Amino acid sequence: MFRWGFVLIFSLLASFAYAQQHTQEGIVYENKTHVALAGINIENLNGKFKTQTDKQGRFIIQAKMSDMLVFNGFGYKADTVVVTDLHAREFYLDPLQHMLNEVEINGKGAANSAAFFVPKDPQFHNQTMNYQRDVDRPGASGAIKGGINLRVWSNKKTENDAKKKELEAKNDKITAQIQQAFSKESIEKYVPLKDQELHSFVMRYSPDIETFTSEDFNLALYINKCYKEFVKLPAEERLKTSIFGN
Template sequence: MKRILFLLLVFTCALAYSQDDAEINGTVLNDATDQPLENVNIVNLNSVKGASTDHQGKFKIRASVNDTLYFSYLGFKSIRVRVTNDWLKYGDIKVKMTELGIALEEVVVRPVQLTGYVEVDARLIPIYDNYRYRISGLNTGYEGGETKPGAVSSVLSSIFNPADFLYNIFGKKPKQMRKLRQMKEDDEIRNLLAGKYDRETLMAVLQLERVDIDEIVNRCNYSADFIKTASDLQILDAISECYEEYKVLNRKKGKG
């Protein structure tokens, strides 16, 4: 009897999970023209899964109720859309994005009503004119493939100093930092970040300001030129490498 009850419990949990986690559909349009937007970047901030729109502006992504989807597109306001039961129930919705130039002319900021099924929180995407460079074999060889000498010492010092910046970021934001590995393992997100230089997606996922992201990379002894010119993917890998060093050294400290 206990075995049967256990199996029923497992089945019920699996069924509930499958109902909550589903593939949802949508179409992203230019709010001014109603034309579809291709290659809009979409990230589920909860599960850290990525997607992008096709030439018809359509996308598919797995999500659960109350997950937040983050939409970004160069020259347009980024928006956050919360997944609701209605979205899962009624299927495809239309998400409209506003061009940045038009958005800047608006004096009154008011909620954007999409379909009546979702809530939208919009904010501007900053545009940067930093010089961009291409490295053959994008995932290797940033600054000779390593941080500068002393990077490990910098991380180690943060572990023993509660006032250290890295200690406060890595130690007090473990949930956000764990998303680094999820981002690195998702090919869609890696491809998305490889062509971005604005740090917007990293800021949204890690819940950090741009200045904090720059400071993390700086404290991990990457050069100022790297910080200014690296793609978001390179920055992701740099922070991830630094965090992995922090975890290893922190475990050794605990055993000591």
Template sequence: MYKLIIILFFALPLGAFAQTVSTGIVYDYSKKTLTLPGVVVKNLSTQKTVLSNSTGKFTIPAKIGDLLEFSLMGYHTDTLYLSNLLARAIYLPVKSTNLKDVDIQGVKINKEVANAADPLAEKYTLLSTGGNLGRKRMTDKVGGLGLNLGYGKYKRQQRKEADLEEREQYLEEIDENFSEKNITELTKLEGEDLKHFMIIYRPSVEQVKAERPYRYTYYISRAYVAWQKLTPQQRKLQDLPKLKAN
């Protein structure tokens, strides 16, 4: 009985640590730097809902494999499948209103009203710094201030995620073009020979990235010429030297 209690005691913290979150910032799709507060972020897998704060940032309990939904009045609703829990930027496009142009030629505007200063403008352009520093004039609205703490780390995570996504796209391109079907049509290789050929001469992401568009048919032909010069034993090795550049 005591052993069971001890096991349960140590199991509880593990359940707590298993709880993870997804974070990010929601932006206007057209105005990339405009953050969107009040966006409803809903985890469709758990039905948990949160709102983005005044800077567009959101934090919601989630795990890899969950589906998040982003909605805001006047914007298209979007969904996101969580393949990882890195901080990310979400861009929502504005809904098209398709309103007809309004004829305002006959409307008269009071000059005093038109030239009057906005009485609330000072609240947005001035920000109190407290203490003896007095008031400091700001060129941007208070509501448009970006995140400062941790922003550099967030941007690095964004770049890392973008690099990984780009690499995945290149890998998919290589899989599609350097395929068994394409190689067999060009070289007539089959079975173990085809398998070893693909292991030895599969082009790297760096190769494909350096030459755009990459000529897969030409590369396979050159690789096959090099393959024919190998001994039967060499064709089974995976550490052969790479093909020489043109």
């Protein structure tokens, strides 16, 4: 009897030790900002094990040497890591929004900003530079003929107008990022909402520019917070697209 009890205890200890030696622990951070990321999905491609980071960005998943772990979260570039040791370690993900800098929104839709870039000369109060063209003779082709046209005068109104346009262009870019990150197609992947409720959620909780660009803004945490608030609303309120009515 004692012998079988000893064997059972030894087997349990061996199983526990095996489990302890075959797990990967870690914390997932946003690259550069070092903000811990909650709600990041981790999958072991070799064993098909899955888990998710907690509020402090921590996780633990079954893994062994040479396994491949895939990290994927809303608003972040997916990353694949090969397990080279089973010590607790840190992992870093890059935000997707950094890839949207070339998109500019104007009155006619989205366009590549590089195609409309107008060079400026900082020595002349950031006035725009117009290249001289072949336009002042019969049969002129309109091609650039060398040299630039510069206005050599400036005043505060001109500078203020230029700063205002730059601010508007910057806000247009940020608005484009918000619209992409908070589109219905993106949000429905992370919250169990459909149709009118999904539309209402997007309309209610799309962040404004100030919120979206704040240093402590984390899109995954923001969506999670908004969803918890949304499900507490009465059913009829969840179908409204505005807090002021339907």
